[in-house]
Amino acid sequence: MATVSRVVNNNPNVKPQTRKKVFEAIERLGYRPNAVARGLASKKTTTVGVVIPDISNSIFSEVARGIEDIANMYHYNIILCNADKKKEKEIRVINTLLEKQVDGLLFMGGAVTEDHIQAFKTSSVPVVLCATADEQRVIPSVDIDHEKAAFDAVNVLLQSGHTKIAMISGTLQDPANGYARYQGYRKALEAANIPIDEDYVRIGNYRYESGMDVTKHFLELDERPTAIFAATDEMAIGAIHSLQDSGLRVPEEMSVISVDNIRMASMVRPQLTTVAQPMYDIGAVAMRLLTKLMNKETKDASELTQVILPHEVIHRNSVAQRS
Amino acid sequence: MATVSRVVNNNPNVKPQTRKKVFEAIERLGYRPNAVARGLASKKTTTVGVVIPDISNSIFSEVARGIEDIANMYHYNIILCNADKKKEKEIRVINTLLEKQVDGLLFMGGAVTEDHIQAFKTSSVPVVLCATADEQRVIPSVDIDHEKAAFDAVNVLLQSGHTKIAMISGTLQDPANGYARYQGYRKALEAANIPIDEDYVRIGNYRYESGMDVTKHFLELDERPTAIFAATDEMAIGAIHSLQDSGLRVPEEMSVISVDNIRMASMVRPQLTTVAQPMYDIGAVAMRLLTKLMNKETKDASELTQVILPHEVIHRNSVAQRS
């Protein structure tokens, strides 16, 4: 019994000959170790929980792939739960994941509230936030600087001579994709001494159709913008098509830029100029950080565990010099 | 001890007053049931394994969402494993999933070989194939009729007066997206008494770029096709852009159709005419079937468990009457 355990777990204290015999028996009997029993005895399940807003959204599915690849590399499996950024659902799945004794938790969601933090604290397993961060910055996280990314995007427009720049924003309740990117827009304009025109800001819901709708509104303005900054690529693509459907040429008559760099960005005409957010890497780095935390290779929570990944402007064909 | 177990598991044999006291104690102590211990004792983990080729591929991530929604509804969680259609990796994850004592398995992959079936058999938990099927049709599965879907797509072209129809196929080793769709193409042409021209068939790798490359090849032919049937939407979109980049108008000068109906299909110009495959439903129905099998509500494997979901031609703007 114990010797078999040693063999299966690669414990060196086994005579090679015995080891061989055990392996033969394993083969002959079709023995398969029971990971549940092992988990109970060893208090480790080699499983991590990941809560994600929506796996069918390409942004998150790329992050998920990054997570799974690294998890795999360290011999972890992942339990995946969609929570649609609904706080109540998020808390619920965090609890069931904890009941299942996951060795760690990766959280991707909307705002990280005090209730979330309480839920995390009821367990002793490490938590890493992925593509979000709590306001107090007390929980380890990996993300990009959304505000700076938006700032850089708007700057591209500014440097191309645009001054009438509209924004298709996400909801300001959303800290990362919504609020932070809006702040980046404001600050870029302020830095250029351009007053904010409230008519130039409209809230979308991140979807293609909403990008189209908001854009139509901009076209009805007395003083049309000459460029549009969308908080996300999907809305930007909606904007481009709305523009084209109205007979406007992009980028000649209207420039469009956004943040994300989803795969589709290079699969539309004109190809979308955007600020790339390294989705796969965010997942991969977050998972790597979690493995360190699970092995206690690093302090529980310190500034060192707040990682900001770099973003990058990808120049394609949806931005032109203002005519 | 036992009474607590009854309360937690909603066993009716508990006096309401006692139940209340137990709940209070649970609250006060911050007790959280250990699902691993429960799994060991009850031999049920309320967890199902899902092996998927690549979660970052939008086709599969939609299926995954369907799976997870239904799993959630029946209080199951899912362990997700990417296997990239690599047989060796597939077999490996099937085994680790089985070691983790999942209550059932959902398999999405490339070909289902004898080795796969052997691996499934080493465990007694039910297996459902998702968007694939084994040749012998012995394992429960849910999918569409790929051959018929391709047949219908090519027929749309035929009925629009096209006779010179090229195909961007997937590899013929791939039973569903590759071989079956190619067969549908052949049969549609045969039914219309059009001989197969081998120059009109080229293999792509399902990606956008490959759709572009293959299309360039078709344009170099002495006798150009007037329409292209792509095995998947992504390659079709590549084809459209390749055509447009060469100065051809779609659909006026070349029609394009495919199978899948990924979200992007309606997010390109012209919008893609395609045969819709109900990705979300395939996942949802497969998971539902699996729950029935896990509860032994239905026979282990019978013809009843081979479900074929309907597909549907979505007419958009990439196909025109032959001029």
Added chain:
DNA sequence: CTGTTAGCGCGTTCAC
């Protein structure tokens, strides 16, 4: 309706 007793299949001492 409630408490007692055995396992579930493993890892981990501790002797040998």
Added chain:
DNA sequence: GTGAACGCGCTAACAG
């Protein structure tokens, strides 16, 4: 280098 004994936290029978 190997085996025996115990316990992980819970469910499932069985008494009471």
